[in-house]
Amino acid sequence: MEFEEYVSARGQDLVRLGFTVSGDYQRAEDLAQIALMQAFRSWRKVRKADDPHLYVRRILVNAYLSMTRRRSFTESPSAEIDPPHPVPDPATDIVNSDDLWRALAELSARERVVLVLRYYQDLDDRTIADMLGIKPSSVRSTASRALATLRKARQSHHVS
Template identity: 85%
Template sequence: MEFEEYVSARGQELVRLGFTVSGDYQRAEDLAQIALMQAFRKWRKVRDADDPHHYVRRILVNEYLSMTRRRSFSEAPTADLDPQHTVPDHATGIAVSDDLWQALATLSARERVVLVLRYYQDLDDQTIADLLGIKPSSVRATTSRALASLRKARTSHRVNEGLK
Protein backbone atom coordinates (compact mmCIF):
# COMPACT_ATOMS: atom_id res chain seq x y z
CA MET A 1 0.00 0.00 0.00
CA GLU A 2 1.33 3.42 -0.92
CA PHE A 3 1.13 6.37 1.48
CA GLU A 4 -1.49 8.20 -0.59
CA GLU A 5 -3.72 5.12 -0.56
CA TYR A 6 -3.37 4.84 3.20
CA VAL A 7 -4.32 8.49 3.72
CA SER A 8 -7.36 8.11 1.46
CA ALA A 9 -8.49 4.97 3.24
CA ARG A 10 -7.73 5.90 6.86
CA GLY A 11 -7.26 9.68 7.07
CA GLN A 12 -10.79 10.52 8.26
CA GLU A 13 -10.68 7.67 10.76
CA LEU A 14 -7.54 9.21 12.27
CA VAL A 15 -9.27 12.59 12.52
CA ARG A 16 -12.23 10.94 14.30
CA LEU A 17 -9.87 9.22 16.73
CA GLY A 18 -8.13 12.54 17.36
CA PHE A 19 -11.47 14.23 17.95
CA THR A 20 -12.68 11.54 20.29
CA VAL A 21 -9.60 11.70 22.50
CA SER A 22 -9.18 15.49 22.44
CA GLY A 23 -12.74 16.78 22.15
CA ASP A 24 -11.63 19.47 19.73
CA TYR A 25 -11.93 19.22 15.95
CA GLN A 26 -8.98 21.51 15.15
CA ARG A 27 -6.76 19.65 17.58
CA ALA A 28 -7.96 16.38 16.02
CA GLU A 29 -6.90 17.57 12.58
CA ASP A 30 -3.52 18.60 13.99
CA LEU A 31 -3.07 15.21 15.64
CA ALA A 32 -3.95 13.37 12.44
CA GLN A 33 -1.64 15.59 10.42
CA ILE A 34 1.27 15.11 12.83
CA ALA A 35 0.72 11.33 12.86
CA LEU A 36 0.62 11.22 9.07
CA MET A 37 3.74 13.40 8.73
CA GLN A 38 5.66 11.12 11.08
CA ALA A 39 4.35 8.03 9.27
CA PHE A 40 5.34 9.52 5.91
CA ARG A 41 8.92 10.05 7.10
CA LYS A 42 9.16 6.34 7.97
CA TRP A 43 6.70 5.01 5.40
CA ARG A 44 8.76 1.99 4.37
CA LYS A 45 8.97 0.85 7.99
CA VAL A 46 5.27 1.62 8.60
CA ARG A 47 4.14 -0.12 5.40
CA ASP A 48 6.18 -3.23 6.27
CA ALA A 49 4.78 -3.44 9.81
CA ASP A 50 2.29 -6.21 10.61
CA ASP A 51 -0.50 -3.64 10.93
CA PRO A 52 0.35 -0.20 9.46
CA HIS A 53 -2.84 1.36 10.85
CA HIS A 54 -1.94 0.19 14.36
CA TYR A 55 1.45 1.85 13.93
CA VAL A 56 -0.08 5.19 12.85
CA ARG A 57 -2.73 5.07 15.59
CA ARG A 58 0.05 4.64 18.10
CA ILE A 59 1.82 7.71 16.73
CA LEU A 60 -1.42 9.72 17.09
CA VAL A 61 -2.11 8.51 20.64
CA ASN A 62 1.48 9.15 21.74
CA GLU A 63 1.37 12.63 20.23
CA TYR A 64 -1.88 13.39 22.07
CA LEU A 65 -0.45 12.20 25.37
CA SER A 66 2.71 14.25 24.74
CA MET A 67 0.58 17.32 24.01
CA THR A 68 -1.27 16.93 27.30
CA ARG A 69 2.02 16.93 29.18
CA ARG A 70 3.10 20.22 27.66
CA ARG A 71 2.28 23.38 29.54
CA SER A 72 0.54 24.96 26.54
CA PHE A 73 -2.03 22.18 26.40
CA SER A 74 -3.56 22.34 29.85
CA GLU A 75 -7.16 23.09 28.98
CA ALA A 76 -9.82 20.37 28.99
CA PRO A 77 -11.57 19.21 25.81
CA THR A 78 -14.21 21.67 24.71
CA ALA A 79 -16.28 19.55 22.33
CA ASP A 80 -17.21 22.70 20.45
CA LEU A 81 -18.87 20.89 17.59
CA ASP A 82 -19.29 22.35 14.15
CA PRO A 83 -21.73 20.22 12.10
CA GLN A 84 -19.76 20.96 8.91
CA HIS A 85 -16.68 19.26 10.36
CA THR A 86 -18.21 16.18 11.90
CA VAL A 87 -18.29 12.92 10.04
CA PRO A 88 -21.52 10.94 10.38
CA ASP A 89 -20.87 7.94 12.56
CA HIS A 90 -23.15 5.87 14.80
CA ALA A 91 -20.88 6.44 17.80
CA THR A 92 -20.78 10.20 17.24
CA GLY A 93 -24.42 10.55 18.25
CA ILE A 94 -23.62 9.01 21.61
CA ALA A 95 -20.25 10.67 22.16
CA VAL A 96 -21.43 14.18 21.34
CA SER A 97 -23.77 14.40 24.32
CA ASP A 98 -22.80 17.41 26.39
CA ASP A 99 -22.97 15.49 29.66
CA LEU A 100 -20.62 12.83 28.35
CA TRP A 101 -18.09 15.40 27.17
CA GLN A 102 -18.20 17.15 30.52
CA ALA A 103 -17.63 13.87 32.31
CA LEU A 104 -14.82 12.87 29.94
CA ALA A 105 -13.17 16.25 30.52
CA THR A 106 -12.75 15.32 34.18
CA LEU A 107 -10.65 12.26 33.31
CA SER A 108 -6.91 12.30 32.84
CA ALA A 109 -5.63 12.16 29.26
CA ARG A 110 -4.51 8.56 29.71
CA GLU A 111 -7.91 7.49 31.11
CA ARG A 112 -9.70 9.21 28.23
CA VAL A 113 -7.42 7.56 25.67
CA VAL A 114 -7.91 4.10 27.19
CA LEU A 115 -11.72 4.49 27.15
CA VAL A 116 -11.70 5.76 23.56
CA LEU A 117 -9.49 2.92 22.38
CA ARG A 118 -11.59 0.38 24.27
CA TYR A 119 -15.13 1.53 23.49
CA TYR A 120 -14.83 3.69 20.38
CA GLN A 121 -12.07 1.83 18.55
CA ASP A 122 -13.17 -1.54 20.04
CA LEU A 123 -9.60 -2.64 20.79
CA ASP A 124 -8.67 -5.37 23.25
CA ASP A 125 -6.44 -4.95 26.33
CA GLN A 126 -3.32 -6.29 24.63
CA THR A 127 -3.67 -3.97 21.61
CA ILE A 128 -4.27 -0.94 23.83
CA ALA A 129 -1.30 -1.93 25.97
CA ASP A 130 0.87 -2.17 22.85
CA LEU A 131 -0.32 1.25 21.66
CA LEU A 132 0.42 2.90 24.99
CA GLY A 133 3.54 0.91 25.87
CA ILE A 134 2.05 -0.39 29.13
CA LYS A 135 0.94 -3.77 30.51
CA PRO A 136 -2.56 -5.15 29.83
CA SER A 137 -3.19 -5.14 33.59
CA SER A 138 -2.54 -1.39 33.59
CA VAL A 139 -5.09 -1.01 30.81
CA ARG A 140 -7.69 -2.85 32.87
CA ALA A 141 -6.89 -0.84 36.00
CA THR A 142 -7.05 2.46 34.09
CA THR A 143 -10.36 1.43 32.49
CA SER A 144 -11.78 0.52 35.87
CA ARG A 145 -10.71 3.84 37.45
CA ALA A 146 -12.02 5.85 34.52
CA LEU A 147 -15.40 4.11 34.53
CA ALA A 148 -15.67 4.57 38.29
CA SER A 149 -14.98 8.29 37.83
CA LEU A 150 -17.64 8.51 35.13
CA ARG A 151 -20.16 6.68 37.32
CA LYS A 152 -19.35 9.04 40.20
CA ALA A 153 -19.77 12.08 37.94
CA ARG A 154 -23.08 10.71 36.65
CA THR A 155 -24.37 10.13 40.20
CA SER A 156 -23.20 13.58 41.24
CA HIS A 157 -24.92 15.12 38.20
CA ARG A 158 -28.21 13.36 39.08
CA VAL A 159 -28.03 14.60 42.68
CA ASN A 160 -27.32 18.17 41.53
CA GLU A 161 -30.17 18.02 39.00
CA GLY A 162 -32.51 16.84 41.77
CA LEU A 163 -31.59 19.84 43.92
CA LYS A 164 -32.68 22.37 41.28
Protein backbone atom coordinates in the same frame (compact mmCIF):
# COMPACT_ATOMS: atom_id res chain seq x y z
CA MET B 1 -0.47 0.19 -0.01
CA GLU B 2 1.00 3.54 -0.96
CA PHE B 3 0.92 6.46 1.48
CA GLU B 4 -1.59 8.43 -0.59
CA GLU B 5 -3.95 5.44 -0.64
CA TYR B 6 -3.63 5.10 3.13
CA VAL B 7 -4.46 8.77 3.66
CA SER B 8 -7.52 8.51 1.40
CA ALA B 9 -8.74 5.36 3.11
CA ARG B 10 -7.92 6.17 6.75
CA GLY B 11 -7.34 9.91 7.08
CA GLN B 12 -10.83 10.73 8.38
CA ASP B 13 -10.62 7.84 10.85
CA LEU B 14 -7.49 9.47 12.28
CA VAL B 15 -9.28 12.80 12.61
CA ARG B 16 -12.18 11.06 14.40
CA LEU B 17 -9.74 9.35 16.78
CA GLY B 18 -8.01 12.68 17.42
CA PHE B 19 -11.37 14.32 18.05
CA THR B 20 -12.46 11.59 20.40
CA VAL B 21 -9.33 11.73 22.54
CA SER B 22 -8.95 15.51 22.55
CA GLY B 23 -12.54 16.79 22.37
CA ASP B 24 -11.48 19.55 19.98
CA TYR B 25 -11.82 19.44 16.20
CA GLN B 26 -8.86 21.72 15.45
CA ARG B 27 -6.63 19.73 17.80
CA ALA B 28 -7.91 16.52 16.15
CA GLU B 29 -6.82 17.79 12.76
CA ASP B 30 -3.42 18.72 14.20
CA LEU B 31 -3.03 15.27 15.76
CA ALA B 32 -3.97 13.54 12.51
CA GLN B 33 -1.52 15.74 10.62
CA ILE B 34 1.28 14.98 13.11
CA ALA B 35 0.58 11.25 12.86
CA LEU B 36 0.53 11.33 9.08
CA MET B 37 3.74 13.38 8.88
CA GLN B 38 5.55 10.94 11.14
CA ALA B 39 4.14 7.95 9.26
CA PHE B 40 5.18 9.47 5.93
CA ARG B 41 8.77 9.88 7.14
CA SER B 42 9.03 6.15 7.80
CA TRP B 43 6.37 4.83 5.42
CA ARG B 44 8.43 1.81 4.36
CA LYS B 45 8.53 0.63 7.98
CA VAL B 46 4.87 1.50 8.60
CA ARG B 47 3.73 -0.29 5.45
CA LYS B 48 5.54 -3.48 6.50
CA ALA B 49 3.90 -3.52 9.96
CA ASP B 50 1.35 -6.27 10.69
CA ASP B 51 -1.32 -3.58 11.00
CA PRO B 52 -0.23 -0.23 9.48
CA HIS B 53 -3.36 1.54 10.72
CA LEU B 54 -2.70 0.41 14.28
CA TYR B 55 0.85 1.71 13.91
CA VAL B 56 -0.37 5.16 12.79
CA ARG B 57 -3.06 5.27 15.52
CA ARG B 58 -0.30 4.60 18.03
CA ILE B 59 1.63 7.57 16.65
CA LEU B 60 -1.49 9.74 17.06
CA VAL B 61 -2.15 8.57 20.62
CA ASN B 62 1.48 9.15 21.61
CA ALA B 63 1.34 12.63 20.07
CA TYR B 64 -1.78 13.40 22.13
CA LEU B 65 -0.25 12.09 25.36
CA SER B 66 2.93 14.04 24.66
CA MET B 67 0.86 17.16 24.00
CA THR B 68 -0.96 16.81 27.33
CA ARG B 69 2.35 16.62 29.22
CA ARG B 70 3.40 20.07 28.05
CA ARG B 71 2.93 22.85 30.57
CA SER B 72 1.07 25.01 28.08
CA PHE B 73 -1.55 22.34 27.35
CA THR B 74 -5.00 22.86 28.79
CA GLU B 75 -7.97 20.63 28.13
CA SER B 76 -10.73 22.89 26.87
CA PRO B 77 -13.03 21.48 24.23
CA SER B 78 -14.45 24.07 21.90
CA ALA B 79 -17.80 25.53 22.93
CA GLU B 80 -19.54 24.04 19.92
CA ILE B 81 -18.57 20.50 19.00
CA ASP B 82 -18.55 19.85 15.28
CA PRO B 83 -18.52 16.23 14.14
CA PRO B 84 -15.18 15.48 12.52
CA HIS B 85 -16.70 14.02 9.36
CA PRO B 86 -19.92 14.85 7.50
CA VAL B 87 -20.87 11.17 7.07
CA PRO B 88 -23.07 10.08 9.99
CA ASP B 89 -21.16 7.90 12.41
CA PRO B 90 -23.19 5.56 14.66
CA ALA B 91 -21.20 6.66 17.69
CA THR B 92 -21.75 10.38 17.05
CA ASP B 93 -24.83 10.68 19.28
CA ILE B 94 -22.95 9.11 22.16
CA VAL B 95 -19.69 10.94 21.59
CA ASN B 96 -21.31 14.36 21.18
CA SER B 97 -23.18 14.22 24.45
CA ASP B 98 -22.31 17.34 26.47
CA ASP B 99 -22.40 15.40 29.71
CA LEU B 100 -20.04 12.81 28.32
CA TRP B 101 -17.62 15.47 27.10
CA ARG B 102 -17.61 17.21 30.47
CA ALA B 103 -17.00 13.92 32.26
CA LEU B 104 -14.29 12.87 29.79
CA ALA B 105 -12.55 16.22 30.27
CA GLU B 106 -12.23 15.39 33.98
CA LEU B 107 -10.27 12.21 33.24
CA SER B 108 -6.51 12.11 32.95
CA ALA B 109 -5.15 11.95 29.41
CA ARG B 110 -4.19 8.29 29.88
CA GLU B 111 -7.62 7.34 31.26
CA ARG B 112 -9.32 9.07 28.36
CA VAL B 113 -7.08 7.40 25.79
CA VAL B 114 -7.63 3.96 27.31
CA LEU B 115 -11.42 4.37 27.18
CA VAL B 116 -11.36 5.71 23.63
CA LEU B 117 -9.11 2.92 22.39
CA ARG B 118 -11.14 0.26 24.17
CA TYR B 119 -14.69 1.40 23.47
CA TYR B 120 -14.49 3.64 20.42
CA GLN B 121 -11.65 1.96 18.53
CA ASP B 122 -12.62 -1.51 19.85
CA LEU B 123 -9.06 -2.54 20.66
CA ASP B 124 -8.24 -5.28 23.15
CA ASP B 125 -6.23 -4.74 26.34
CA ARG B 126 -3.05 -6.29 24.91
CA THR B 127 -3.10 -3.99 21.86
CA ILE B 128 -3.77 -0.92 24.00
CA ALA B 129 -0.99 -1.94 26.37
CA ASP B 130 1.41 -2.32 23.45
CA MET B 131 0.39 1.10 22.08
CA LEU B 132 0.93 2.81 25.43
CA GLY B 133 3.96 0.83 26.56
CA ILE B 134 2.23 -0.49 29.69
CA LYS B 135 1.00 -3.86 30.96
CA PRO B 136 -2.49 -5.16 30.09
CA SER B 137 -3.29 -5.17 33.81
CA SER B 138 -2.54 -1.42 33.86
CA VAL B 139 -4.96 -0.96 30.97
CA ARG B 140 -7.67 -2.79 32.92
CA SER B 141 -7.07 -0.85 36.14
CA THR B 142 -6.93 2.46 34.26
CA ALA B 143 -10.19 1.66 32.47
CA SER B 144 -11.79 0.63 35.75
CA ARG B 145 -10.79 3.90 37.46
CA ALA B 146 -11.94 5.95 34.49
CA LEU B 147 -15.31 4.20 34.32
CA ALA B 148 -15.78 4.69 38.06
CA THR B 149 -15.10 8.40 37.60
CA LEU B 150 -17.62 8.58 34.74
CA ARG B 151 -20.24 6.71 36.80
CA LYS B 152 -19.70 9.05 39.72
CA ALA B 153 -20.04 12.08 37.46
CA ARG B 154 -23.24 10.65 35.97
CA GLN B 155 -24.72 9.96 39.41
CA SER B 156 -23.92 13.44 40.69
CA HIS B 157 -25.43 14.92 37.50
CA HIS B 158 -28.65 12.94 37.94
CA VAL B 159 -28.90 13.79 41.64
CA SER B 160 -28.61 17.54 41.04
